[in-house]
Amino acid sequence: MPDEIDREILQLLREDGRRTVRDIAKRVDLTVAPVKRRIERLEETGIISGYTARIDTNKVDSELEAVVQLRVAGDLELEMILAFAEGIPEVTEVLTLAGDPDAIARIRAANIHDLQRVVNLLRTNGRVTGTKTLVVLNTWSRYG
Known part of the structure; x- marks a missing residue:
């Protein structure tokens, strides 16, 4: 189950799926390594199921x-x-x-x-x- 930081990371990725891990880490007040691990876990558990481009x-x-x-x-x-x-x-x-x-x-x-x-x-x-x-x-x- 995602915690509050995971939810913040998910929101940031919803806003911009190309956002860098470094930018996300800065915004959630963590270093790059734990944010990278959290994103990998969210992907592995299927909470993040993919990244897409929204095309007009x-x-x-x-x-x-x-x-x-x-x-x-x-x-x-x-x-x-x-x-x-x-x-x-x-x-x-x-x-x-x-x-x-x-x-x-x-x-x-x-x-x-x-x-x-x-x-x-x-x-x-x-x-x-x-x-x-x-x-x-x-x-x-x-x-x-």
């Missing part, structure tokens, strides 16, 4: 981004939704939720026709009883 795709290409709310018949099984979503390359993320809707899928599509095709694919899964598609106009994130 609007500056790279003209794809559409959308979120699709999914309502599912019966008990929601995360594995079922993930197995289905993994077969659709345009689905970039799936979040299962408590309440209504049951899940949200984040989608990147080449254009509106491609988005419609992907939404139709999601609807053809026998467990999906309804969808609501929301096109993203702009994004903001605390961590990037």
Whole structure:
């Protein structure tokens, strides 16, 4: 279980995954060696599962981004939704939720026709009883 210093380290890495160990050590008031060991332990235990680059795709290409709310018949099984979503390359993320809707899928599509095709694919899964598609106009994130 992470302690308060681990939580500070995690917060600093959330803000900037490229932050140096030396910078983190300075900010949490430790030397480099114990911070390096803490980060290695957080990685080994799976608390830190990887490092990614957050890319503003609007500056790279003209794809559409959308979120699709999914309502599912019966008990929601995360594995079922993930197995289905993994077969659709345009689905970039799936979040299962408590309440209504049951899940949200984040989608990147080449254009509106491609988005419609992907939404139709999601609807053809026998467990999906309804969808609501929301096109993203702009994004903001605390961590990037």
